[in-house]
Amino acid sequence: MQWQQVFANVSPSAWRVWQRDLDVFLTTWKTNFLPPLLEPVLYVLAFGVGMGSLIGLVVYQGEELPYLRFMIPGVICVAIMFWAYFETTYSSFVRMYYQRTFDAIIATPLLVEDVIAGEWLWGGTKAVLTATIMLGMMGLFGLVSWPSALLVVPLAVVGGLLFSALGLICTALVPKIDSFNVPAFLLIFPMFLFSGTFFPIDILPRWAMGFALTLPLTHVSYLVRGACLGRTPPFWLANVAYLLGATLLTAALALILMRRRLIK
Amino acid sequence: MRSPLPIEATGLTKRYGALAAVDAIDFRVARGECVGFLGPNGAGKTTTVRMVTCFTPISGGMVRVFGYDVTRHPREIKARLGVCPQEDNLDPDFSVRRNLLVYARYFGIPSAQARARTDRLLEMMQLTEKADSPIEALSGGMKRRLVIARALLNEPELLVLDEPTTGLDPQARHMIWQRIRQLRAAGTTILLTTHYMEEASQLCNRVILMDEARILLEGTPDALIAEEIGREVVELWDIPEEVRRFVQASGWITEQGEERLFVYDRTGGEVGVRIGRRFPHQSRLIRNATLEDVFLHRAGRSLRE
Ligand SMILES: Nc1ncnc2c1ncn2[C@@H]1O[C@H](COP(=O)(O)OP(=O)(O)O)[C@@H](O)[C@H]1O
Ligand SMILES: [Mg+2]
Numbered sequence: 001m002q003w004q005q006v007f008a009n010v011s012p013s014a015w016r017v018w019q020r021d022l023d024v025f026l027t028t029w030k031t032n033f034l035p036p037l038l039e040p041v042l043y044v045l046a047f048g049v050g051m052g053s054l055i056g057l058v059v060y061q062g063e064e065l066p067y068l069r070f071m072i073p074g075v076i077c078v079a080i081m082f083w084a085y086f087e088t089t090y091s092s093f094v095r096m097y098y099q100r101t102f103d104a105i106i107a108t109p110l111l112v113e114d115v116i117a118g119e120w121l122w123g124g125t126k127a128v129l130t131a132t133i134m135l136g137m138m139g140l141f142g143l144v145s146w147p148s149a150l151l152v153v154p155l156a157v158v159g160g161l162l163f164s165a166l167g168l169i170c171t172a173l174v175p176k177i178d179s180f181n182v183p184a185f186l187l188i189f190p191m192f193l194f195s196g197t198f199f200p201i202d203i204l205p206r207w208a209m210g211f212a213l214t215l216p217l218t219h220v221s222y223l224v225r226g227a228c229l230g231r232t233p234p235f236w237l238a239n240v241a242y243l244l245g246a247t248l249l250t251a252a253l254a255l256i257l258m259r260r261r262l263i264k
Numbered sequence: 265m266r267s268p269l270p271i272e273a274t275g276l277t278k279r280y281g282a283l284a285a286v287d288a289i290d291f292r293v294a295r296g297e298c299v300g301f302l303g304p305n306g307a308g309k310t311t312t313v314r315m316v317t318c319f320t321p322i323s324g325g326m327v328r329v330f331g332y333d334v335t336r337h338p339r340e341i342k343a344r345l346g347v348c349p350q351e352d353n354l355d356p357d358f359s360v361r362r363n364l365l366v367y368a369r370y371f372g373i374p375s376a377q378a379r380a381r382t383d384r385l386l387e388m389m390q391l392t393e394k395a396d397s398p399i400e401a402l403s404g405g406m407k408r409r410l411v412i413a414r415a416l417l418n419e420p421e422l423l424v425l426d427e428p429t430t431g432l433d434p435q436a437r438h439m440i441w442q443r444i445r446q447l448r449a450a451g452t453t454i455l456l457t458t459h460y461m462e463e464a465s466q467l468c469n470r471v472i473l474m475d476e477a478r479i480l481l482e483g484t485p486d487a488l489i490a491e492e493i494g495r496e497v498v499e500l501w502d503i504p505e506e507v508r509r510f511v512q513a514s515g516w517i518t519e520q521g522e523e524r525l526f527v528y529d530r531t532g533g534e535v536g537v538r539i540g541r542r543f544p545h546q547s548r549l550i551r552n553a554t555l556e557d558v559f560l561h562r563a564g565r566s567l568r569e
Contacts, residue, residue, distance in 0.1 A: 016369050023366060024357040100353035107317065107347040108370035108418075109339040264280075264320060 017118020123164025268331025405436025
């Protein structure tokens, strides 16, 4: 099949798949909303009271900041990545392989492409929900600047969709569920640590900083941190362009590869 | 203009690499018919069904469902189909009732109508009491009934059932047969697959015997039995040479199984009586011919893996 046709096959029915996932999420909402509510509190305790007292001030783009205030936007960035990526890897894989949920859905007028798009949108949504709740909590602790911090929500949309698509690409390629350890170890874990989430990447050696700049999470973290601190990142346009481009590219790839996996 | 046939397949083929899972088969299903695909595991029944229901792309030939080409109009076709797959794929994240309500949304059925249909279908499948149970609390038979209920949500014109009763106990099987008969009586066109000849005889007004990716035979169960076997089958075992010679000399159609010799009796009564008279101590069993005999006669009685 022509790849143009693959994109043309995505219809608004994809939202039905999204709605199914949302419904499941809402039936267990108590356990689902707890982590984003509690996580910021734990970070404040660990890094504000605990480790923050060791580190003191951080210099970020020429400004001195308490470590907690510097780090807290990084927590949101990591959440955007984890909640989207883990949704469309482990959870989607379970739905696809063990529960045969996708098979059940494509016996209706929906096509495989709708199912893939629905899962993608849902992965992104989960990131947005989590990031938004976390942002609210951090607001309560007075750790972010308003109203610029509201920009975190659209950034979570783009970042969430990017990592959701990245997850689907992995789901399309792994032979079995244990294989997710490989991309987690090679891609997600390094990104978690080296994307300017917990320390500014400009303190890294040049080559390492160059590598960090290729990682999508680095660009998310420049923008999210800028929004939370109320300052415009110097290369914000480049960050935005990178994220939009990477999101479109990974989403297209996810659709093509997942379709190849599902249709035999 | 005549309304298009529910299913019309010509030269329908599915290849997986070098293996032809379905090899250029031709068949049609007319409105109101209940057609059964019969055959052993691996014959290609599921693959055929999956091509008809737009699950798997065809590798050759053509199949039209309600006049629509499966490759070009899957959405239009699937809107009018009910599919009960070989393996249950109920949504374990939802209760029994919500399985149906969520599924109705995929067909774009408005929610009030979906609720009404859900209640009616749960009633019909005797699942009302389980409406709020999780899926894992259902027995195999209940799960199967729920899958069939789900397949009926969009009031399909064509219901496709892939081994609807495999693995179920006799009560559960009879309950499902009963429902299938009701649907048939109400005018639903049905395509089912099974490897139980009994099931095909009970439910289908036409059967298609499939083996090794091809169609062996097709017709009504009675006609197939009458043409291929006759009325009765006499099974003989522990056969002395003289009996064997007698049977051969009589010109009856026979087939050697692993241990038993099967003698087909066209008219009924003759073979059994003549053997009984001549060799009163010969171990034998006289029974009516069944679709199973037709199949085993055509496909061979020995085990193939
Ligand atoms: N996805 C697949 N990949 C490779 N071979 C397959 C696949 N699906 C079915 N087959 C093969 O096609 C043949 C027919 O299978 P199937 O249609 O499931 O038979 P049945 O339903 O009659 O038991 C079998 O040999 C089976 O192994
Ligand atoms: Mg099968």
